Amino acid sequence: MSYDDDWYPPHLDGPEWVVPQPADCPNCPCHTARVCQGRLWHRAWPQHRGCPCEAAAVAADTPPATRTLTISLGGITRTVTAQAPAVGVGAGFLLTPRCFAASGGHLAASVVVPMVLAPAPETAPADQVTVDEHGTRWAIRLTASYGGAEVRIHGWHDA
Ligand SMILES: [Zn+2]
Numbered sequence: 001m002s003y004d005d006d007w008y009p010p011h012l013d014g015p016e017w018v019v020p021q022p023a024d025c026p027n028c029p030c031h032t033a034r035v036c037q038g039r040l041w042h043r044a045w046p047q048h049r050g051c052p053c054e055a056a057a058v059a060a061d062t063p064p065a066t067r068t069l070t071i072s073l074g075g076i077t078r079t080v081t082a083q084a085p086a087v088g089v090g091a092g093f094l095l096t097p098r099c100f101a102a103s104g105g106h107l108a109a110s111v112v113v114p115m116v117l118a119p120a121p122e123t124a125p126a127d128q129v130t131v132d133e134h135g136t137r138w139a140i141r142l143t144a145s146y147g148g149a150e151v152r153i154h155g156w157h158d159a
């Protein structure tokens, strides 16, 4: 592996980037490279609609979808909004806000954790399943990870 493999071009907005004519963006027909690399579409004139660079950037910035879940714990039923990442580490799972109290043998006091829900198997008991607004069944999981160790969710954080 040569030294060149580690070379990256300097940031295009840097002071060392001086060109007499703005270079066209290689990925779209409508903007200069500076506009697309700097994400300056809203400042470009004239305005273009349907720039593939801008569309790709907007898609990448779109927050993960959410699912609404109703979960009963300790006799208290609440509705939570969970993140449903389409890509990345959590894809295929739901992640709730940090709203659950959990305890573990290594902890002196309760801690607050989120719950990670996986798709429920057909055989899951009904009281361990929650259904989102799309009709998808998710397995309520009362184990969580805190500080690298397993903890057990025992209720709502502020209940
Ligand atoms: Zn572009």
Ligand SMILES: [Zn+2]
Residues within 6 Å of the ligand: 025, 028, 029, 030, 031, 036, 048, 051, 052, 053, 054
């Ligand atoms: Zn463009």
